[in-house]
Amino acid sequence: MKTYFLPLVVSGIAWPCLAQTSPDISNQPERSRALGVVTVNGGQPSSLPTQIPTTIEGITREEIETRINATDSEDALKYLPSLLVRKRYIGDYNHAILSTRASGTGNSARSAVYADGILLSNFLGNGIANGSNYAPRWGLVTPEEIERVDVMYGPFSAAYPGNSAGAVVDYVTRMPDKLEAHVAAGYSSQPNQLYGTNGTFNSWNSSASIGSRSGDWSFWINLNHTDSNGQPLTFPTVLQSAGVAGSAGTPVTGAVAGLNTTNQPWLILGAGTQYRTQQDHAKIKLAYDITPTLRASYTLGWWQNDAKGRSESYLKGPNGQPVYSGPINIGGKTYNLSPTAFGLSNDSQTHTMHGVSLKSHTQGSFDWELSASLYDYGKDQQRVPTIALPAAATGGNGTLQDQNGTGWNTLAAKGTWRQNGLLGLQGAHIVDFGLGRDAYHLDIRKFNVAGDWQSGPANEQSLVSQVGGRAETRYVWAQDSWQLAKDWKAVLGLRWEDWTASQGRTATASSQLNYAQRSESHLSPKAALAYQLARHTTLKASLGRAVRFPTVGELYGATSGGVLSFINNPNLRPEKSWTSELSAEQDLGNGLLRATLFHETTKDALYSQLIPGTTTSAVQNVDKVRTTGLELAYSAQSVLVRGLDLGASLTFANSKTVANAANPASVGKWQPRVPRWRATAYATYQPTDRWALTVAARYSGRQYSNLDNSDINADTYFGASKYFSVDLRARYQIDKQLSAAFGVDNANNAQYWNFHPYPQRTYTASLRWDM
Numbered sequence: 001m002k003t004y005f006l007p008l009v010v011s012g013i014a015w016p017c018l019a020q021t022s023p024d025i026s027n028q029p030e031r032s033r034a035l036g037v038v039t040v041n042g043g044q045p046s047s048l049p050t051q052i053p054t055t056i057e058g059i060t061r062e063e064i065e066t067r068i069n070a071t072d073s074e075d076a077l078k079y080l081p082s083l084l085v086r087k088r089y090i091g092d093y094n095h096a097i098l099s100t101r102a103s104g105t106g107n108s109a110r111s112a113v114y115a116d117g118i119l120l121s122n123f124l125g126n127g128i129a130n131g132s133n134y135a136p137r138w139g140l141v142t143p144e145e146i147e148r149v150d151v152m153y154g155p156f157s158a159a160y161p162g163n164s165a166g167a168v169v170d171y172v173t174r175m176p177d178k179l180e181a182h183v184a185a186g187y188s189s190q191p192n193q194l195y196g197t198n199g200t201f202n203s204w205n206s207s208a209s210i211g212s213r214s215g216d217w218s219f220w221i222n223l224n225h226t227d228s229n230g231q232p233l234t235f236p237t238v239l240q241s242a243g244v245a246g247s248a249g250t251p252v253t254g255a256v257a258g259l260n261t262t263n264q265p266w267l268i269l270g271a272g273t274q275y276r277t278q279q280d281h282a283k284i285k286l287a288y289d290i291t292p293t294l295r296a297s298y299t300l301g302w303w304q305n306d307a308k309g310r311s312e313s314y315l316k317g318p319n320g321q322p323v324y325s326g327p328i329n330i331g332g333k334t335y336n337l338s339p340t341a342f343g344l345s346n347d348s349q350t351h352t353m354h355g356v357s358l359k360s361h362t363q364g365s366f367d368w369e370l371s372a373s374l375y376d377y378g379k380d381q382q383r384v385p386t387i388a389l390p391a392a393a394t395g396g397n398g399t400l401q402d403q404n405g406t407g408w409n410t411l412a413a414k415g416t417w418r419q420n421g422l423l424g425l426q427g428a429h430i431v432d433f434g435l436g437r438d439a440y441h442l443d444i445r446k447f448n449v450a451g452d453w454q455s456g457p458a459n460e461q462s463l464v465s466q467v468g469g470r471a472e473t474r475y476v477w478a479q480d481s482w483q484l485a486k487d488w489k490a491v492l493g494l495r496w497e498d499w500t501a502s503q504g505r506t507a508t509a510s511s512q513l514n515y516a517q518r519s520e521s522h523l524s525p526k527a528a529l530a531y532q533l534a535r536h537t538t539l540k541a542s543l544g545r546a547v548r549f550p551t552v553g554e555l556y557g558a559t560s561g562g563v564l565s566f567i568n569n570p571n572l573r574p575e576k577s578w579t580s581e582l583s584a585e586q587d588l589g590n591g592l593l594r595a596t597l598f599h600e601t602t603k604d605a606l607y608s609q610l611i612p613g614t615t616t617s618a619v620q621n622v623d624k625v626r627t628t629g630l631e632l633a634y635s636a637q638s639v640l641v642r643g644l645d646l647g648a649s650l651t652f653a654n655s656k657t658v659a660n661a662a663n664p665a666s667v668g669k670w671q672p673r674v675p676r677w678r679a680t681a682y683a684t685y686q687p688t689d690r691w692a693l694t695v696a697a698r699y700s701g702r703q704y705s706n707l708d709n710s711d712i713n714a715d716t717y718f719g720a721s722k723y724f725s726v727d728l729r730a731r732y733q734i735d736k737q738l739s740a741a742f743g744v745d746n747a748n749n750a751q752y753w754n755f756h757p758y759p760q761r762t763y764t765a766s767l768r769w770d771m
């Protein structure tokens with residue numbers, strides 16, 4: 001017996017509505033919607049519970065291929081409401097942090113990213129610390145693998161940890177039911193002019209994949225290679241007021257005058273952190289249907305990255321040669337440049353990901369799933385010189401930072417009980433429940449290297465620093481979806497979490513601190529109510545508590561000796577959030593219109609901030625942050641004329657610090673990196689079956705990076721500026737198997753910042769063959 005699905009348009013996606021059920025396992029988990037609560041059906045591993053009681057948005061593979069110049073997996077989120085990924089260049093592996101309605105791009109630990117149920121979010125730390133990064137591991141998914149991406153807004157499901165306070169992103173990747181193969185190649189080019197930099201930065205990408213199903217076995221193999229040249233991201237500077245009047249120092253020219261984020265005059269001396277990154281990705285997925293209703297799955301992901309960060313000095317001496325260090329004289333003032341003012345870095349990383357699951361899919365009274373995953377930093381090293389250019393380009397002393405062995409693992413058991421084995425009956429219950437454990441291990445060792453920083457061995461007798469520790473969370477949760485009446489549905493949930501941090505240590509060459517073990521337990525209740533007000537109108541209300549525990553990096557991960565340093569705090573308190581939303585959804589027949597009022601209050605919010613006047617940041621608890629906002633979202637197909645699809649969103653967020661005894665100047669100020677206004681819009685027109693033309697735009701209002709909003713000049717290095725950016729894409733289906741696409745990102749060539757500069761106008765072209 002087959003399963004038939006009737007299409008229902010929800011948030012720009014053709015969600016299927018279950019018309020007739022079957023005991024057969026489906027290849028992909030499907031989503032259907034009733035009374036505003038999305039239901040998950042399917043046999044493929046997925047992190048989503050079967051009942052999703054709140055706002056969900058998403059995008060399909062077909063929409064990504066048609067609409068988005070996608071060079072990395074995070075690009076799939078580009079036009080979804082209230083989301084921003086801080087992607088600075090193609091292949092950005094260490095700063096591409098997700099921002100949500102009430103969380104900025106400094107809070108990576110306040111959103112959860114999964115791929116086929118495997119955790120990609122890096123909860124070893126939060127945000128960026130010198131030499132360490134805690135962005136999601138986007139590189140373990142490639143654009144051509146994606147079947148669909150779903151985003152659940154807010155901590156309203158008991159199935160997720162407190163890190164879901166902002167959003168949960170779930171990537172579902174390909175698992176074919178017949179033989180298919182794909183080959184693709186892409187090219188990008190970014191002309192860039194900023195300060196004294198004037199160049200073109202190009203990137204290349206190639207991929208191949210094959211998959212099939214034979215009897216009870218199915219498989220998917222994907223290979224991807226990226227070779228990317230990013231624009232400069234950092235800029236050595238000196239305050240003009242730091243200069244000493246006189247004639248001492250080497251006279252130089254080329255410095256660019258400007259204003260810093262507090263409008264103090266400074267000089268930009270050059271450019272740094274221009275990455276040449278070469279990344280390789282390999283993925284194999286295997287699935288075996290033990291019975292028609294029981295599937296075993298295994299995923300192996302492998303990611304390798306070699307990145308070289310290089311610098312350019314704008315300064316020229318009397319002989320016309322670049323100047324990199326020592327005393328210099330600009331306009332009759334002397335400044336002293338450290339040997340590492342113009343830094344170099346070599347990163348080498350090999351990470352692996354494993355995921356296994358055993359999942360039943362009877363759609364009867366009871367289904368269950370067992371799953372486990374492991375993410376391992378098999379190799380993760382960063383080398384930097386401690387001597388000045390130009391000598392550093394060929395060797396000399398330096399340091400080696402080693403994170404080999406760092407990683408995390410998860411273990412979970414889930415079940416679903418359906419009253420009478422039937423869905424949708426008045427008074428019926430669907431209960432999801434589970435238990436599990438998430439464990440994290442951080443180990444960062446930095447040693448001096450003598451002779452050649454690029455290849456020399458670490459001198460383990462010459463320790464610079466060693467930090468690390470472990471954290472573990474054990475949890476039990478349950479969630480009941482209850483059909484109260486014909487037009488009413490309620491979802492009630494409760495999550496219990498028991499957290500332990502242990503083996504914390506912070507050591508330098510001259511001292512060592514060992515920290516005592518800590519433990520805390522918390523309950524997080526969830527509730528949602530949906531009402532079918534009219535045939536095409538649904539009202540929803542959701543409420544949830546989230547407890548986000550401090551990460552190992554925040555507790556123990558002090559760093560020093562680089563461009564930026566970080567002070568840890570072993571006594572941090574968990575941040576506790578109450579989030580609520582009220583939504584109205586109108587089915588337009590060919591689309592959906594949604595309005596959502598949201599509110600969040602967070603106590604003991606965790607932030608890392610630069611200490612004024614230094615390059616050192618410290619992590620702290622902020623007493624209370626409050627956010628109230630409104631989100632509007634619209635999507636429709638074949639609007640006015642056949643083949644014209646439209647989508648748009650508008651978000652207003654009033655997000656402010658309302659109590660902070662440790663920093664009174666921040667009270668009443670805007671939460672860092674959360675703009676008051678943001679918006680997206682796209683229009684895709686398919687005049688024929690061969691052509692698809694898209695224009696899309698994104699807007700973000702004014703932002704601040706500092707808790708006290710002292711960074712009043714946003715349009716400069718270190719700033720967080722507003723922006724308006726327009727993207728273009730044209731896709732042409734040459735024949736049944738071959739397609740080509742050309743695009744322009746940031747076609748209006750906006751110059752905007754999020755501490756680092758975002759890419760300027762970028763041209764993309766791709767060719768794809770599908771069998």
